Amino acid sequence: MTALLLPFALALGADPRDDWQAAESAHLKNIKQLTFDFVRAGEGYFSPDGRRIIYQAEVKDSGNPFYQIFVQDLDSGKYQRISPGVGRTTCSYFRPDGKRVIFASSHEDPDAKKHQAAEMVLREEERKKGIRRRYSWDFDPYMKIYEANPDGTDLKCLTPNAKEYTAEGSYSADGKKIVYSSGTAGNVQLYTMNADGSGARPVTNVLNCYNGGPFFSPDATKIIFRSDRKEKDRLQLYVINSDGSGEKALTTNDKWVYWAPYWYKDGKHIIYTAADHSDPTARPNYDLFWMNIETGKTTRLTYAPGQDVLPVFSPDGTKVMWTSSRDGRSPTQLYIADFIPPKDG
Numbered sequence: 001m002t003a004l005l006l007p008f009a010l011a012l013g014a015d016p017r018d019d020w021q022a023a024e025s026a027h028l029k030n031i032k033q034l035t036f037d038f039v040r041a042g043e044g045y046f047s048p049d050g051r052r053i054i055y056q057a058e059v060k061d062s063g064n065p066f067y068q069i070f071v072q073d074l075d076s077g078k079y080q081r082i083s084p085g086v087g088r089t090t091c092s093y094f095r096p097d098g099k100r101v102i103f104a105s106s107h108e109d110p111d112a113k114k115h116q117a118a119e120m121v122l123r124e125e126e127r128k129k130g131i132r133r134r135y136s137w138d139f140d141p142y143m144k145i146y147e148a149n150p151d152g153t154d155l156k157c158l159t160p161n162a163k164e165y166t167a168e169g170s171y172s173a174d175g176k177k178i179v180y181s182s183g184t185a186g187n188v189q190l191y192t193m194n195a196d197g198s199g200a201r202p203v204t205n206v207l208n209c210y211n212g213g214p215f216f217s218p219d220a221t222k223i224i225f226r227s228d229r230k231e232k233d234r235l236q237l238y239v240i241n242s243d244g245s246g247e248k249a250l251t252t253n254d255k256w257v258y259w260a261p262y263w264y265k266d267g268k269h270i271i272y273t274a275a276d277h278s279d280p281t282a283r284p285n286y287d288l289f290w291m292n293i294e295t296g297k298t299t300r301l302t303y304a305p306g307q308d309v310l311p312v313f314s315p316d317g318t319k320v321m322w323t324s325s326r327d328g329r330s331p332t333q334l335y336i337a338d339f340i341p342p343k344d345g
Contacts (some may be wrong), residue, residue: 020303027290027301028320028337034072040331041070042323043310045170047094050314051075052150053321054082054092054101055334065119069103071150082152087112088140091168094150095195096175102147102158104167109142139165139185145178145197158197168212171195172220179203179223179242181212190214190225192242203244210235213260216242218267224250226259235259237272239293250293257284260310265317268294269341271301273309288322292344299342306330313339 024031035041035057044055051074056067059081066088072079083089084107092103106112126133143165148155159166162182169180179192188210190203204211209229216223223242226235237250237258250270251258255278261270270291275284288301288311302308306325309332313320320339325332 020305023303024301027299027340027342029340031335031337034074034077034321034334034336036333038331038333041334042332043091044321044323044334045093045312046314046319046321047150048096048098048315050316050319052094053334054094054103054150056090056092063120064116065123066116069101069105071101080151082148082150083107084155087115088138088143090143091170093170095147095171096173098150100147101150102145102169102171102178104143104145104169106140106142106144108144108157109140112142139183139188141165141184143167145169145180158193160197168214170215172216173218174220177216177220177242179214179216181210181214186210188212190223190240203240203242204247205244215261215263217263218265222267224261224263224270226261230254233257234277237261237270250291250296262312264290264313264341265315268292271311271313271320273311288320290342290344295344297344299344304328307332317341 038057039060041055041057044053046053052071054071057070058067068081068085069083069089069092070079070081083105087106087109089103089105094101141164144157144159144162145166146155146157164184166182169178171178176195177192178195181188182191183189187207190211191200192203193200206229209227211225211227214223214225221242222239224239227238228235231254234254235257239250240247256274257277258274261272263270270293272289273286274289275286277284286307286309288308290299290301304326306328308322308324311320311322319336321336323332324335
């Protein structure tokens with residue numbers, strides 16, 4: 001399986017500040033863990049009313065070592081799997097009316113269960129040898145985008161004719177459009193399509209690179225995304241008009257890796273993940289940052305010893321949810337906090 005290798009899996013380095021909790025408290029209050037029952041969990045998104053979340057997680061002893069999609073009620077903590085349970089899944093998202101969700105899945109791969117069995121054998125071999133595998137993103141050619149009710153019923157493929165990796169979908173605020181990524185390893189482009197899967201149109205056309213993680217701005221006129229077009233796997237952040245014009249690089253420091261950008265409600269700020277890769281002998285520690293995309297001013301938000309990645313805002317902008325190991329040793333889970341925006345003008 002061809003994969004994009006991203007060097008953030010071993011992000012265990014600590015910030016030199018001793019009191020990192022105090023450093024975080026400037027902008028994150030009442031931090032708490034949301035998921036507990038999984039081998040690992042992450043990449044969560046809020047429902048439009050902010051009362052539920054959708055995310056990917058691995059279930060222990062399920063016979064499938066790959067992520068599946070879950071919807072969880074925030075008040076009660078109760079959750080249910082909504083994906084088929086076979087193959088890989090990723091990149092789930094609520095439709096803005098809350099009545100449907102989308103996610104990517106490879107469950108229609110005729111060899112899906114064989115891949116699951118092979119992965120479990122490989123993990124056991126690595127466990128016995130004490131090997132910690134470097135994280136990799138698999139561009140599974142059977143990955144397609146599906147929609148369903150929030151309980152998993154009425155599953156429908158939106159990209160039935162896709163012959164290559166098609167995933168990373170999210171809606172425009174009016175629910176009429178979906179932006180997503182599609183392609184083969186080393187050549188993944190951004191596209192938009194109507195919410196019913198029709199009318200696919202390319203947004204990017206920069207070959208021999210990975211353009212991914214796209215999200216519409218609140219007014220749907222722009223798209224934020226990540227790309228390694230300058231150097232393989234060395235991701236940078238970009239913004240582009242929804243019609244593919246007016247592309248602009250938001251980061252240019254090739255000694256850092258930037259990814260997982262997500263819009264704040266005002267359309268002028270983003271939250272994202274980044275780490276310094278300038279020292280090849282040191283393990284980079286990924287943290288969350290805030291950026292004013294008009295001025296370029298940035299503010300660091302997290303300082304934990306572990307990796308903090310994939311941040312998103314609640315619909316009203318008062319909370320942040322993200323994926324983290326926090327202590328640098330535990331498996332990743334979802335966390336949530338009250339958000340106090342930096343005063344950057």
